[in-house]
Amino acid sequence: MKSIPAIVLFLCLYLVSYGQKPALQSNDTASIYYSRTNFLAVDSFYNWTFSVEKDFIYDLSDSLQPVAKLTFNRIEPINDYTELFKQLDTVSWKVFLTYKVYRLSDSDYCYTKSAQVRKQTNFVPPFAGGDYFIIGKFIFLNTDPCIACIQLGTYVDFCRPMVNALISRIDRTRPFSVEGIVRQFPMERVYIEPPSKRLRKIYKG
Numbered sequence: 001m002k003s004i005p006a007i008v009l010f011l012c013l014y015l016v017s018y019g020q021k022p023a024l025q026s027n028d029t030a031s032i033y034y035s036r037t038n039f040l041a042v043d044s045f046y047n048w049t050f051s052v053e054k055d056f057i058y059d060l061s062d063s064l065q066p067v068a069k070l071t072f073n074r075i076e077p078i079n080d081y082t083e084l085f086k087q088l089d090t091v092s093w094k095v096f097l098t099y100k101v102y103r104l105s106d107s108d109y110c111y112t113k114s115a116q117v118r119k120q121t122n123f124v125p126p127f128a129g130g131d132y133f134i135i136g137k138f139i140f141l142n143t144d145p146c147i148a149c150i151q152l153g154t155y156v157d158f159c160r161p162m163v164n165a166l167i168s169r170i171d172r173t174r175p176f177s178v179e180g181i182v183r184q185f186p187m188e189r190v191y192i193e194p195p196s197k198r199l200r201k202i203y204k205g
Helices: 004-018 083-087 104-120 160-168 178-182 195-204
Strands: 048-053 068-074 096-103 132-135 138-141
Touching (some): 132 160
Antiparallel strands (some): 048 068, 068 096
């Protein structure tokens, strides 16, 4: 069975054939950018885990570095019986969505970055990334040109309805640190060892 990154890459390349580049739209559930997403079809929070990384390998092409990285991972893979996955000798793939976390004072940079992602990607909605949302003093930005969330056979979006429902639950009266936000998430948290710690282990032999 081929690796998950290879499957996601092949899936994204395959989706180029679905149309031309999308027009930039604001990130709200009423936007035509999300016209194919059913926000009422929310996948259970208990099907997901999340991780927060504050020490991670930055994208050197970014002129402004995020303060953290938030990743949602679906525990069970999605089955997809379309011809694409039959060619890959598998019918299942992992669903995940990653957001870089910036301070709200950096929102102009994030809006520009979102626009760049959506203008430069070859993928049409709902497959294109560039989503963002704001909680308190932070803006959460996805910079993936193609997201691994959409089931091809049904066009079901497993990520966005879940994330939209999740952020609507956040208690806005609580202190707005990144930790204060994610402590309110109802799903299991997965802790990832920082790259700096992994490197120290390698150097120690």
